[in-house]
Amino acid sequence: MLPKGCNMESKKPTTDLKTVGFSVNKIDALSLSTGRAQFTDDFSAPNTAHIKLLYSPHAHAKIKSLDTSEALKIPGVIDIIHHGNVPAILHTTAGQGYPEPSPYDTLMFDSTMRFVGDRVAAVLAETPEIAEAAVSKIKVEYEILPALLDFEKATDDDAPKIHPEKGKGYLIGAPYFPEKNIAAKILIDVGNLEQGLKESDFTFTETFYSHYGSHSALEPHAAFSYLDERNRLIIVSTTQVPFHTRRICSHLLQIPIRQIRVIKPRIGGGFGAKQEVFIDYIAGMFTLRTGRPAKLVLTREEVFVSSRTRHPMRVTVQAGVQKDGTIHAIALNALMNTGAYGAHALTVLSNAGSKVLPLINKAPHQRFNGTTVYTNLPVAGAYRGYGATQGYFPLGQMMDIIARKLGIDVLDLYRKNAIRNGETSPIFEKLGEGKEGVEQIIESCGLDECIDRGAREIGWSGKRNKKIRNGAKVRGVGMACMMQGSSIPRVDMGAAYMKMNEDGSFNLQIGATDIGTGSDTILGQIAAETLCVGIDDILVTSSDTDFTPFDVGAYASSTTYLSGEAVRKCAEKIRLQILGVAAEMSRMPVESLTMKEKMVFYKGGKLSFEEICHYAMYTANQFQIQASESHFTTASPPPFAAHFAEVEIDIETGDIRVVKYVAAADCGQPINPKLVEGQIEGAVVNGISWTLTEEFLFNEKGKLTNPNFGRYKLYSAADLPDIKTIVVPTWEPTGPYGAKSVAEIGINGPAPAIANAIFDAIGVRLHSLPFTAEKVFQALKESAR
């Protein structure tokens, strides 16, 4: 039997929490607010040389010749690398677990250019200015090839082929047909869709388009590499995935993993953009070739043009519904554009089904039919929401369409058809991330409460279908429900190490990667809770491949749920060791001891953590109180959310303004409520911005024409609607202290909720993002005709 004390019951709901559930200050916040915290570009070493890249001006071309002789003559130019002088090693830039479920179709430098922004060469020079000057002196002759710029034509027989050689394809052997420009293919059937549609009273088919999007993390991608005193390669990187970065760099640089150390300092946001490994090895290559510290910091324009984006997707939804509102058949048919390379081509596609269809779990007939195609456009990658965003945009509108056709409240349609506690979905088992999934039963679900409280907050019954008018302006409300996951089951793993210090503090070392999310703080809170100490007694070090244990990194909404449980288990071991020492010191049975506020109490006395640690270190049976733990999961419990938008549309201009936005979310037990709200608010505003103002504009040659914040319009403070975040607490038994994830789900709501609100206001259904004023105006004009 285990001793009693604070929060031994981490597996049951408890009201007796001391640190978990409180909004302690983020442990790095003060250093960030005073400018002390160090980001990658703040690191430097004497003798650092600087890197600039040359990019392809053509969407599709072959390099006929490349002449660096003039560039090399410029004083201060140290080295130039390109396809002719670095090894051609096929890989994927997707920073995923090994073997990556993305096709190996990318070289460090290639002789074929596949999009405007594909990299031709890199220059190392004494200063960034000299490197820049040298870039402009590299002479390249191109043979221009026909470009494929329309992803809906990618599989046409006469379409230009982007990767005509099969390359290595998928290490996991997933379907791959580059000869048809197909980078991934998925077909999952539950029941019999055609029969299900036939059996339904009503059937619906609608097609929707999600568009490109830039993560726009404020800190651009950067890498800084140098050799340490033992000639090991150190890479300081703006990475979400330090361990994957080390592995991929080892592969590309052809040096053993032991020769590389990756350090993640503070990171200025990622949102998936920094799950890509595509510049670290360039810095590393130069350092290995020249012995010089080398730094590469992308400009904002380079981030737009050459890094990663959201995958655009066309989804045709089919639904079969009975008169009483029972959804009997549902299908998502997706065509996804991965751009020039297939980073996350399979897994983002699969998530458009696996994170979306289970919401409507009771339909006996379901299908997910997806294809990812190559084009000569920017490379897509991981982006917060990861396919679910592109799946909920169509599903959320289809629910609205069905409800209106049946004349029922869409809230009731969700209540009738959405997944609930104790239920499962056949999709969980059939469709995972790039492979089959894992069966699971929902053990925590606060969706009903999210719907009820969100509806109340927005004033649903007083505003829906009312078209409240004020001059040329008319208002409407819309909503959508959604879920996500918490880590990738049977794939992701996170580990933690802890040791005790004489003052009763603890070092916590984790591979988990705080990119601004606050995971260092949250994981510290979990350790503090388990050990009955305050957050100040947990000294968190994270994401250094030499000094912290492995973790897959910051993606798939995994850190709180997965790494958090590793931390909890690790702290639990430490706790037992402390109690063991206390038992020895007090000569009392372990079962009679209680731990509280940095003390162990026994009948007739108490021992402070200081005394216990001193005893263990210096007195008798000496040992270091220390432990490590790993965690992987067999479930991926979804967080749930209901989002509500109220919009106001000027019917004379098409101007659209979000007046109010309500996001109600169930993420299990919030570890740090303020940070939870912050995740939701950040995701929601990013989602609104992507829905209304952000847009990649290409010219007819496939060149992005607005690669700057002046013309790619992110929401700023003055654009903000009134935002209300409602955190609906539930308790997830498989998570640390009942927690699930919250990082991604919030971005899935704005597009469908706003689309539905627009329809509510003006009766026009918008099928393609973004909803600019011109588009709304056009739609109004067409509907008037």
Next chain:
Amino acid sequence: MKIELVINQTKKNLEIQPGETLLETLRANGYTGVKYGCGSGDCGACMVLMNDEPVNSCQILTASVAGESITTIEGVGTMDKPHPVQEELVKAGAIQCGYCTPGIVLSAVALLNRNPHPTDEEIKKAIDSHLCRCTGYVKIIEGIKNASERL
């Protein structure tokens, strides 16, 4: 070329290149709390105060501001003695990645210096030239409001 600047109330003689921006000069001289986010005057990560007015340092040629008084985030508060704006942003949960934070702190300090009790709308306007991708601004506005109540 050589240039004199008053940075955080200390006179500095700095060696600069013609064509160098104030952002580059400051970062090269150890004021790394000043951040690059866009280089085009659109994000506010590089914000500093020049004679107490917020300016985007990426848009200013250092050579053109000889003798001026510059305040960077390093001159606002320290870990031991943070400015109320810094403290309140921390408490409000307004700092996620924190890359935008130094610039926003400076704009907020400038706002509260000229208008100690701004409305929400005035706060939004004062930080409208800043982009923050992490927070959705909600808690930043709250934090600045809380700081104003303490002043």
